[in-house]
Amino acid sequence: MYRGLTLRNQQPLHLNENAALGILQHLDKDELQTILDDDTKMMELINDNQQIKNYRLDKESMLASNKSLADYNLSKEPRLEQGKAQLAVVYEKGIEIQKEFDKNKQKLDYVGEQQSLGTTQAVLQVRVAFARFQFHQKRTQALFTLAGLFLAARKSRLG
Numbered sequence: 691m692y693r694g695l696t697l698r699n700q701q702p703l704h705l706n707e708n709a710a711l712g713i714l715q716h717l718d719k720d721e722l723q724t725i726l727d728d729d730t731k732m733m734e735l736i737n738d739n740q741q742i743k744n745y746r747l748d749k750e751s752m753l754a755s756n757k758s759l760a761d762y763n764l765s766k767e768p769r770l771e772q773g774k775a776q777l778a779v780v781y782e783k784g785i786e787i788q789k790e791f792d793k794n795k796q797k798l799d800y801v802g803e804q805q806s807l808g809t810t811q812a813v814l815q816v817r818v819a820f821a822r823f824q825f826h827q828k829r830t831q832a833l834f835t836l837a838g839l840f841l842a843a844r845k846s847r848l849g
Contacts, residue, residue, distance in 0.1 A: 706741060709739075709740070709741065710739055710741065713735065713738075713739070714735075
């Protein structure tokens with residue numbers, strides 16, 4: 691058996707050599723020589739073979755099926771093109787959104803940095819104010835202590 695072409699979604703093409711040779715077995719040497727010498731007779735013999743006829747029918751059927759599939763695919767082309775156009779619009783919108791996001795993120799980062807500096811400044815101002823308060827409190831306490839000592843010393847001199 692000859693295993694040749696494989697047709698899509700089909701079994702490989704099997705040629706039955708015995709069936710093909712069966713036609714030639716009953717011919718004598720002169721008839722065989724005539725077929726060999728005459729290409730037209732050789733082609734007639736080949737074209738009359740049932741396996742070749744079946745192959746050609748299968749080929750015609752597959753070509754028709756292929757044409758039908760191609761027509762179907764072509765009928766879907768407008769939808770495909772529309773989908774491509776929509777994808778391009780969505781892609782461009784995505785790029786715009788990404789740019790806007792990056793811009794807003796930069797603003798947020800800047801505000802965050804400024805807020806951190808402002809917060810640090812406020813904390814430092816509170817600490818300075820507290821340190822001044824403590825200084826004034828201790829100075830006042832020292833003055834009262836000195837005043838008390840002064841009054842106690844004066845009282846002991848006077849009295």
